[in-house]
Amino acid sequence: MARTIETVILGGIVKIRPAGTGLPFRDVGLVSTVTQATETQEIILANTRTPEGGNFDKKTRITALTLAMNFREFNTENIAANLWANVSEVPSAAVADEAHIAQVDKTIVLEKMPLTITSVTDAATGTTTFVEDDDYRMTGSGIEVLPGGALATAIEGAVGDYSVEVSYTCAAFDEIEVLTNSSQEFEILLEGQNGAGTMKRINPRFWRCKFAPAESLDWLGTEDFMGMNVAVEVLADPTRGTGKSAYMKIQKEKPLPAP
Template sequence: MAYREESYIGNGKIWMRRRGSADPFREVGNCSALTLGVTTEESSLPNYRGGGGEANKRERITAVALSVTAHDFNAENIAVGLRGDVSAVASGTEASEVHPGANSGLIRTNKLIDTSQPVTVTGPSASPSHTLGTDFNVSAAGIEVIEGGAITDAADVEITYESVATDVVDALMNSGEENEIVFDGLNEAQSGAPVVVDVWRAKAGAAEELALIGDEYGALTLPYAVLLDTAKEAAGESGYFRVHKKVLS
């Protein structure tokens, strides 16, 4: 067969779902890297008969790893990286939410405040009424008490506000779910020739960090251990992953 140049520049979409689910795959989002790696363990028999070198060598595969670098910080991706659970909280009116008073600092509300809507802060039983800009300011996290204002440590405050709908990720709630992963890719070096990869069992690990302050666009690295699927192996297929690529002409 004559030589055919097949260089590669890849991009595409990454899809995943919980292993064993009949649900459609969800798109992970904008990802700058997808890497599969194989770790091996070597055992070598030296040549003792003179001249050095090796008389024999064994190489055993010990692990298969997958890493995704995602740039969409949606709740599902954060939950994967933090081994968390996702729950949805609806928006609504939070009436007379009671918190201990403070003469400075942040009073954290139970839900996120819709800062585009009015917020009322009073003492117990709606008296006295505190003034925005004089006694407090408002952020999504709660009420920022202005030092020297009328809010003190002596009494509770009642806060009435409109809350925004939120996705809540409770971190470190599970041992990492198993996913099926599909890479629906294109080789830009070959006029967009398709490259599709199926990973049967990918067990999520914990992200090393969740960087929340910075000057650059954030990146969330999602590590996976690729585990053996014995059913695929019994069917004569790879028990780990499979690569499909278009035959180039």
């Protein structure tokens, strides 16, 4: 009978759910790498029965089972899990007369992410309305006063700070407060497909996974897609029972028998 070649080139879909819940798994999107590592500690008993030395016995203990993962899709759930964040959903809504100090060629950051600007007026009198693209322009976070316009002239002629009131409609957005909670525990499933060897499925599953905050984030860069490199520790699940791994299991599909 011909020997089955069992080389592996594995692609797959990473899915997670809160550990111990029995809820359906959520597809986290593209993950570039999932690398498993086992850390050990060796307890060695020296052989003192002979002057030549050597070891009489040795015990190897597992100190940690870890995963290194590179998330490449920045949906809100991934950011919350990987940055220990609380999330608030902010609906699109009208905001009226939000007061701010204005300076020429500088950005006034609004409290909410702007979608459209309704009006910008003189805060002291409320009678002077400035014109978008002549006196100011909208940016990703607020408005910027343009030099040479009526608003710039009013600012330059003011004694002390010059304030404006901005009315606008905000976009619908998620407000993500980073590092505001401890890491939630997740169960991780990798639905893997072998592109070599048997061409069959391999499904590693990790029971209790604790995410460390993402090691680094390249917030600005155009040479590669952004990623979140995350260190994950797989903790023991004491509910697994006798004869079952407290850490993980692997389901490996068998090839069909040769005809």
